[in-house]
Amino acid sequence: MIKNAQRNKLLVGLAADLIPDGVAILQYADDTIICLEHDIDRAVNLKLLLYMFEMMSGLKVNFQKSEILTVGGDDGVIKQYVDLFNCDIGSFPIKYLGMPVSYTTLRNSDWEFIVCKYLKRFEAWVGNAASMGGRHTLLDSVVTQLSLYHMSMWLMNKTFIEKLDKHRRRFFWQGCNKKKRYYLMKWSRICRSKQKGGLGIKDLRKQNISLMVKWWWKLETQSGVWQDIVRARYLRNRTVADVGPRFSDSPCWKALLKVKEIYMAGRKINIESGNIARVWSDPINGLLPFKDQYPQLFDICNIPGCTIKQVFAVETGSFFRRRLTPALH
Numbered sequence: 166m167i168k169n170a171q172r173n174k175l176l177v178g179l180a181a182d183l184i185p186d187g188v189a190i191l192q193y194a195d196d197t198i199i200c201l202e203h204d205i206d207r208a209v210n211l212k213l214l215l216y217m218f219e220m221m222s223g224l225k226v227n228f229q230k231s232e233i234l235t236v237g238g239d240d241g242v243i244k245q246y247v248d249l250f251n252c253d254i255g256s257f258p259i260k261y262l263g264m265p266v267s268y269t270t271l272r273n274s275d276w277e278f279i280v281c282k283y284l285k286r287f288e289a290w291v292g293n294a295a296s297m298g299g300r301h302t303l304l305d306s307v308v309t310q311l312s313l314y315h316m317s318m319w320l321m322n323k324t325f326i327e328k329l330d331k332h333r334r335r336f337f338w339q340g341c342n343k344k345k346r347y348y349l350m351k352w353s354r355i356c357r358s359k360q361k362g363g364l365g366i367k368d369l370r371k372q373n374i375s376l377m378v379k380w381w382w383k384l385e386t387q388s389g390v391w392q393d394i395v396r397a398r399y400l401r402n403r404t405v406a407d408v409g410p411r412f413s414d415s416p417c418w419k420a421l422l423k424v425k426e427i428y429m430a431g432r433k434i435n436i437e438s439g440n441i442a443r444v445w446s447d448p449i450n451g452l453l454p455f456k457d458q459y460p461q462l463f464d465i466c467n468i469p470g471c472t473i474k475q476v477f478a479v480e481t482g483s484f485f486r487r488r489l490t491p492a493l494h
Contacts, residue, residue, distance in 0.1 A: 168189075175210045176189055177207060178190075178201065181202065184393050199211065205245060208249055212249060233254055264315060264318050273322070273328070276321065286303075309369070312369070313376075316377075356368040374427060377420065378424050381421065407470060432447070433448055433450070445466060446470070
């Protein structure tokens with residue numbers, strides 16, 4: 166019903182300037198978010214649409230359990246929508262599918278629920294009665310997995326990750342016994358792989374970065390609503406290699422830009438059309454980038470960011486000019 170209303174111009178979702186009709190609804194099971202541009206007339210259309218849904222389905226929309234949230238709206242605008250939908254006023258960040266969501270940068274306090282999950286697990290285990298190997302298994306197989314989903318969605322700052330590591334260290338060395346015990350080895354060394362002399366416990370910082378890097382791979386290789394919005398908003402006919410930070414970037418995009426160089430370092434290019442692969446900077450066919458193989462040539466290059474397609478077009482044009490010039494005379 167929402168999609169039909171969009172097609173008939175009765176509703177306009179968010180980011181309508183980036184994708185056709187914008188994003189009007191996000192829905193998973195019974196957790197639904199409806200997004201609208203600021204327009205009271207279209208908000209009335211939505212209210213009528215919800216009433217029609219109730220009549221057709223026999224279900225009831227509980228407006229008293231729903232919330233109205235606005236981005237950049239003043240008190241007068243909020244009051245208009247609250248009176249129309251008879252809802253409470255919500256505030257950011259909100260929880261959607263277990264993930265805090267906000268249009269501003271998330272603070273450490275917004276992630277405090279993960280710390281509570283850690284402590285709840287620790288209190289449920291008699292850690293001081295378990296062996297060191299048992300606590301190692303519990304840390305990797307249970308505790309570290311509690312934050313895996315959230316780390317795949319947001320780049321957490323070092324302060325918060327250190328807070329999580331503090332609780333993990335305490336559980337590993339002390340168990341649930343409050344009696345202080347000596348830490349016999351640096352935590353950074355324990356988090357090394359077994360081949361490098363560690364115990365193989367997951368390094369949360371590296372895990373967080375690795376999970377965030379996958380979004381760059383999805384942006385280049387997959388399609389969807391998120392990819393369409395990002396390409397229209399940030400890329401604008403540019404490649405991933407060319408995009409850089411801007412003051413107007415969203416907090417989520419700024420977080421992704423922080424890990425872009427890591428993605429670029431491990432990225433391999435297979436030549437097809439040549440409009441993405443950069444001649445000097447990309448590891449074409451798994452080889453070292455030409456700028457590393459031939460640094461002296463790279464230093465005198467006038468167009469360091471040129472793609473293979475651009476070079477091929479220039480060389481082909483020069484070839485035809487050379488062939489055609491004698492014929493013109």
